[in-house]
Each structure stands twice: as structure tokens, then as C-alpha cells.
Amino acid sequence: MAVTRQDVKRVAKLAKLDLSESQEKEMESQLSRIFEWVEKLNEPKTANIEPLVSVSVDSMPIDQDEVREGDQAEAIVANAPESTLNMFVVPKIVE
Numbered sequence: 001m002a003v004t005r006q007d008v009k010r011v012a013k014l015a016k017l018d019l020s021e022s023q024e025k026e027m028e029s030q031l032s033r034i035f036e037w038v039e040k041l042n043e044p045k046t047a048n049i050e051p052l053v054s055v056s057v058d059s060m061p062i063d064q065d066e067v068r069e070g071d072q073a074e075a076i077v078a079n080a081p082e083s084t085l086n087m088f089v090v091p092k093i094v095e
Helices: 005-014 021-042
Strands: none
Touching: 005 021
């Protein structure tokens, strides 16, 4: 699909953009390249491909929920600028 200068002016007006002549020319080129790329999406032959019901796997692997390397609170807050009772201290934002 070829984009014309009138198309660019219409889009610029709808977007409330004040474009110079050089910007309109650049926008015309960019929009034409974008529409050419979008048209390439029609090229793959998808007539014999079944639509997907879901993109997720039928069964997800189940990992055991177990604590690994627990009791690390002191090590976690060791590099914090300020901590109290193994918790991060942050400045109050809302009064």
C-alpha cells in the first residue's frame, strides 16, 4: 500500500501534529515501509493450518514446593543501605 502525501497530512491532522515539508516526506517514506512490512504478513499460506485453542502446554511440569537455602534474611539485607529486623527500610512516601 502506497502512502500519499495527503494521507500523511490527514494522519498528522488527526494526531494534531504540525509537520514541515521535510517531515511529511520522511513520514510518507516511513509509513510506506511499515505498510509494506504489514502486507508481508499475508504471504504465508495458512489455509490448511488448524487454529490454536491455547498456546499453553496441556500439562505443566510440577515442581515440588520446597524451601531451598532458607534462613538467608541476614545475607539478603546485608548490602541494604538501611535495615531493621532483617527487613529493608525505605523512606515514607505517603503522609
